[in-house]
Amino acid sequence: MSDTQPVTSIQTDDLEMRVVLVGPMGVGKTSLMTTLADGGAALLGGTRVLLEFDEPTAEMIRTCKAALDGSLATEQFQVNAMRPSQELTEYRYAVNPRISGVDRFRFPLTVLDMPGGWFGPSGIPASLARNREIFDEFLGSASTLLVPIDATVLMEARLQHQVAALPEILRIQDVMSAVERWTKDRRGLDGSPLPATVVLCPVKCETYVHPVGGHANPAADSMRELVDRFYTAALRELLETQQVALGRILYCPVETIGPVRLTRADWVERDGMLECRPSYEKVGGATRRLPHGGEELFAFLCAEVLTRLRSHWFEVAEWERTQAERPVAPPTGAGLFAKAWFYLVDAWDERTDRVLHRQQQSRLLLELAQLDKAVSAIAEREKRAFENRPDNRFAVLYQAAPGWM
Secondary structure, three states, rough: OOOOOOOOOHHHHHHHHHEHHHHHHHOHHHHHHHHHHHHHHHHHHHOOEEEEHHHHHHHHHHHHHHHHHHHHHHOOOOOOOOOOOOOOOOEEOOOOEEHHHHHHOOEEEEEEEOOOOOOOOOOOOHHHHHHHHHHHHHHHHEEEEEEEEHHHHHHHOOOHHHHHHHHHHHHHHHHHHHEEEEEEEOOOOOOOEEEEEEEEEEEEEOOOOOOOOOOOOOOOOOHHHHHHHHHHHHHHHHHHHHOOOOOOEEOOOOEEEOOEEEEEEEEEEEEEEEEEEEEEEEEOOOOEEEEEEOOHHHHHHHHHOOOHHHHHHHHHHHHHHHHOOOOOOOOOOHHHHHHHHHHHHHHHHHHHHHEEEEEHHHHHHHHHHHHHHHHHHHHHHHHHHHOOOOOOOOOOEEEOOOOOO
16 A cells, blocks of 8 residues: 555544543542443443453542442441542543454543642642643643532532632632633644533532432522532633633533432531531432433543544545545656556556555445444433433533634
8 A cells, every 4th residue: 555644634632532620629539430430331331332441440440439339338328538639640441442353443531630639728749740740731631621519518508608618618719720721721733722621510419410210309400500600600701711712511410329318417617617517318228329420421521532533534534535546647757668667567556555545445434334333322322411401410501602702
């Protein structure tokens, strides 16, 4: 075949989904990542597509599941926040459709957790400056920010002084600062803004969401209104100020446990800070987790990179077609001897080269059709998740209108 290589509009780095997880300590980020893995496994069940993890990620998920399952073994479920960390945590997933025995359609899904210990006045210690450099480099290449929100804190702040303390408890300004830095870095080589999506994920929200297959829960509307009040309005203004023409804000509540409900929420003062201490109980004698929302979140994250992946390989297939249809002819300006040599020797190689390009094009188109079939569950779930329905848990809170800048 010819020595030239296909050039597409999709860069190799764009075939990896990079996500940054931004939230304060104790919000439940590891539980959210475990539920993301649960959702992926459930969504891909019954298909040939594999959800893979590197060993550190697999171990973190195993540990988190064991802790959550252990909590359900007792009558009263108790939320135990993990200790704050100054270290970066990287969750490495990969989706492998395994089409025709090749890995060309396998893509990584990497989530980098901004340490909860970085929030607050102490910030990042000088000894971890390199961690900050790694994080900043990753941040600029991430197309999505996941923002977990403690729904219990948000919903159970009833008194004026509790509501007034929410911005500090939820570290909302720290979250906004991270988003602002991200929007500044989220630009192409020519300075133009790149697609940027913020996903607001209320967690610990089992008491407040619409039950799956059940009656509407009035608290679900209240939770969304509070998210809009404390997050969406400021984020929308920030995206517009930074002229992120392809900006979006999605609403995706995630139940990381499922069969539990809030029994009480005590507010106490500790070290001069107001703190919410909730208590939960199991519902219906549950002995195992029944998480919800992970499938929709997983589908959204995968659908974005699948679109780029398909575009890339369709462009490669089109390039193979153009190579196959190039005329078999001697070089322009060739003399009589060169033309004779071409038709006696080189033309055969050229025709063989065209056949190989045509075969490669046909193979790619066949594999792309197989890919669409293999990942159809992802595309269907992502489309259904954000439909505008009154009973829908999920929503598009903001999307920049085309050409608004």
